[in-house]
Amino acid sequence: MSESRLVRRTVGILKAVAAEPDGVGLSDLARATELPKATCLRVLSVLLDDGWVTLDPVSRRYRIGVGLMFVAGRLLEGDSVLTQVDAALAELSRASGETAGFDRLAGPDVTVLRQVAGTQLIAQVTRPVPRLQPVWLTSTGKALLAAMPGPVAEDLIRSWTEDLPELPTDRLLAETTATRQRGYAVTRDELEHGAASVAAVVPASQPVHALWVGGPTFRFTAERVAELGELLSTVARTLAPALARESGGVAAAATAPLTELVPPPQELIS
Numbered sequence: 001m002s003e004s005r006l007v008r009r010t011v012g013i014l015k016a017v018a019a020e021p022d023g024v025g026l027s028d029l030a031r032a033t034e035l036p037k038a039t040c041l042r043v044l045s046v047l048l049d050d051g052w053v054t055l056d057p058v059s060r061r062y063r064i065g066v067g068l069m070f071v072a073g074r075l076l077e078g079d080s081v082l083t084q085v086d087a088a089l090a091e092l093s094r095a096s097g098e099t100a101g102f103d104r105l106a107g108p109d110v111t112v113l114r115q116v117a118g119t120q121l122i123a124q125v126t127r128p129v130p131r132l133q134p135v136w137l138t139s140t141g142k143a144l145l146a147a148m149p150g151p152v153a154e155d156l157i158r159s160w161t162e163d164l165p166e167l168p169t170d171r172l173l174a175e176t177t178a179t180r181q182r183g184y185a186v187t188r189d190e191l192e193h194g195a196a197s198v199a200a201v202v203p204a205s206q207p208v209h210a211l212w213v214g215g216p217t218f219r220f221t222a223e224r225v226a227e228l229g230e231l232l233s234t235v236a237r238t239l240a241p242a243l244a245r246e247s248g249g250v251a252a253a254a255t256a257p258l259t260e261l262v263p264p265p266q267e268l269i270s
Contacts, residue, residue: 006043009035013043014064015106017053019132023061082114084242088211088235089116095231098215103140103199105208108160109133110141118215136160136172139185139199140210145172146179147207184229188217196220200232203240211236 016032017024026044030037044062047053054065085102092100098118103110109132135141136157145153153176161169179185184200191197197214201207213228220228 009033009039010043010047013040014047014052015111017062018064018130019111020061021063021131023056023059023063025059025061029062081242084239085114086116088239089114092116092211092213092231092235093118096213096215096228098213098219098228101140101212101214103133103138103210103212105135105141105144106132108135108156110135110138110144110210120215120219133191136167137187137191138212139187139197139214140212141185142172142175142179142187143185143199143201143210144207146176146185147201150176150180182229183233186220186225186229188220196225198225198228198232200229200236202236202243204244209243211239 012033012035013029016029019032020028024032026037026040029044030040033040044053044055047065048055051065053062055062089100089102093116096118097120099115100118101115102113104113112131112133133141135145145156148156154173157167157169157172157176161167175185184198186196186198188196194217195214196217196219197212198220199210199212202209202211211232213232
């Protein structure tokens with residue numbers, strides 16, 4: 001097996017484990033990564049030795065370990081991009097009273113990387129982070145689609161329709177155009193009934209990150225959505241320089257070609 005193939009498989013396994021805060025069993029992990037159980041087990045044994053993942057002896061479920069936290073610890077120190085992301089989310093949550101988050105494009109999904117709970121917790125439910133969510137059901141996904149060149153976004157949407165014929169292709173295309181015109185994206189009752197969110201992309205030469213504010217639909221009136229869209233766009237612009245400076249960290253893919261930013265799912269783990 002080539003070194004690059006092994007690295008991709010290891011990264012794919014780590015992502016799949018990280019996406020399940022309550023832990024994931026070997027069979028489910030193999031299905032999620034589309035890898036043989038034996039391959040997953042070989043990679044997991046090395047990750048276990050280094051403390052990057054842990055294995056519950058009773059449930060036999062794998063979770064992200066403390067060893068990986070130490071490796072990523074430098075991102076939490078000083079004036080790092082992660083501290084600036086957290087500061088931006090704290091400001092969004094304070095100003096809006098709602099839950100705020102930071103997502104990254106991950107193939108046909110977006111990954112919720114960071115999240116700050118809002119002060120108005122009535123009718124709000126915060127969910128574990130990190131987590132994967134379909135691009136077409138999220139405000140960040142729609143905002144990132146709108147940030148792509150029109151033909152690229154249309155090709156992606158139509159390719160998803162081939163696999164998921166229930167997707168409303170024409171509506172998605174229309175929403176992408178509307179999002180591009182107003183500068184922010186909106187969802188209502190799509191990912192969850194009764195939930196709404198507004199998102200804006202962090203400007204970059206090849207945008208892969210977006211900020212969002214979410215809460216119950218009854219608080220997201222048309223007037224408030226417009227205010228949140230303006231707030232998100234402003235905060236996203238202030239965050240852009242920090243992400244642009246980050247090399248090898250969470251923004252490393254910002255300069256990659258679009259064909260690499262949105263690979264087919266199997267390429268993420270093969």
